[in-house]
Amino acid sequence: MHNVTAITGFILMGFSDIQKLQTLCGVLFLGMYMAVVISNLIIITLITIDLQLQTPMYFFLKNVSLLDVFFVSVPIPNFFVNSLTHNNSISILGCVFQVFLMTSFAAGEVFVLTAMSYDRYVAICNPLHYQSIMSSGTCVLMVGVSWAIGVIIGVLYTAGTFSLPFCGSNVILQIFCDVPSLLRISCSKTLVVIYSSLGIGVCVAMSCLICVMISYFYIFSTVLKIPTTKGQSKAFSTCIPHLTVLTVFIATACFVYLKPPSDVPSITDRLFSVLYTVLPPALNPLIYSLRNSDVKCALRRLHQNLCSRGSLHLKLQSIFQWHSTSQVTSKICNF
Numbered sequence: 001m002h003n004v005t006a007i008t009g010f011i012l013m014g015f016s017d018i019q020k021l022q023t024l025c026g027v028l029f030l031g032m033y034m035a036v037v038i039s040n041l042i043i044i045t046l047i048t049i050d051l052q053l054q055t056p057m058y059f060f061l062k063n064v065s066l067l068d069v070f071f072v073s074v075p076i077p078n079f080f081v082n083s084l085t086h087n088n089s090i091s092i093l094g095c096v097f098q099v100f101l102m103t104s105f106a107a108g109e110v111f112v113l114t115a116m117s118y119d120r121y122v123a124i125c126n127p128l129h130y131q132s133i134m135s136s137g138t139c140v141l142m143v144g145v146s147w148a149i150g151v152i153i154g155v156l157y158t159a160g161t162f163s164l165p166f167c168g169s170n171v172i173l174q175i176f177c178d179v180p181s182l183l184r185i186s187c188s189k190t191l192v193v194i195y196s197s198l199g200i201g202v203c204v205a206m207s208c209l210i211c212v213m214i215s216y217f218y219i220f221s222t223v224l225k226i227p228t229t230k231g232q233s234k235a236f237s238t239c240i241p242h243l244t245v246l247t248v249f250i251a252t253a254c255f256v257y258l259k260p261p262s263d264v265p266s267i268t269d270r271l272f273s274v275l276y277t278v279l280p281p282a283l284n285p286l287i288y289s290l291r292n293s294d295v296k297c298a299l300r301r302l303h304q305n306l307c308s309r310g311s312l313h314l315k316l317q318s319i320f321q322w323h324s325t326s327q328v329t330s331k332i333c334n335f
Helices: 019-049 056-072 076-085 092-125 127-133 136-162 179-184 192-223 229-257 267-290 293-334
Strands: 009-012 089-091
Touching (some): 009 092, 019 267, 019 293, 056 092, 056 136, 056 267, 089 092, 092 179, 092 192, 136 179, 192 229, 229 267, 267 293
Antiparallel strands (some): 009 089
16 A cells, blocks of 8 residues: 655756766756757758748758757756756646656657658659649648647646656656656556557657658669769758658667666666757757758858958948048047
């Protein structure tokens, strides 16, 4: 018989009990967080203001970057504040929001990446009808459905998790609230609701994975039929960044959540959970900026525009200074 008590909040497990190390970890992850946010905001800005990047592929990429910014902004700022204040407590409502938002953004990103694979399939396998198939309305609809399904999955997981009673310890052996950690401290023997939610999530994820695999099967079959090496290289260059981003995202999630659970998670487990949160959003801008000539050119054009505006501002400032100086001189001479 479990001793069921009303839990008013949870305690998140940090990396260390030493306050100086807590502060150091908080500052370190804040630096990583700022780098992730700035790099993704640069991608979003480039795609928004550069006319040559107004294509379906970059529209999907902008949404991926936006989801990455939202996703990483849920746990890391809270962890930074906890590390500075040395207070690891979190309310039940705060934990609910963390589970809901992180699940929604992660699921939404999976669907947007799946939509990107379909976009690459149409662009390479059916290029003559690409503009008509991947119209702006279709792209907005696909992204809207992706975000909506992500929210639905977030609601299912959150409702399923927090419908369970919690008893005994209120310590979450993680630096943020996630479903596996909460299930460890649940005292319910009937996990029908959460298992149903997990089953739906697994089925949806497998469906997305199958769609991606089918798309790339046809893409590779079509690319290999291109007679020139240059043509094959150009086609592959538009697919490899997306495939790399998708692989990193799925691989890190599987590594963290599909490994055998341990009764007492180690610091390594918590570190890998943080890497799952930070690594994909950090690598996505690097992958698309290093492997994509369009993004490089857009970044170069933005830099040139900023430099030209800066030089124009200096020229105008020097002209105004010269004009004001000449007026003062003429007044002195007349006097």
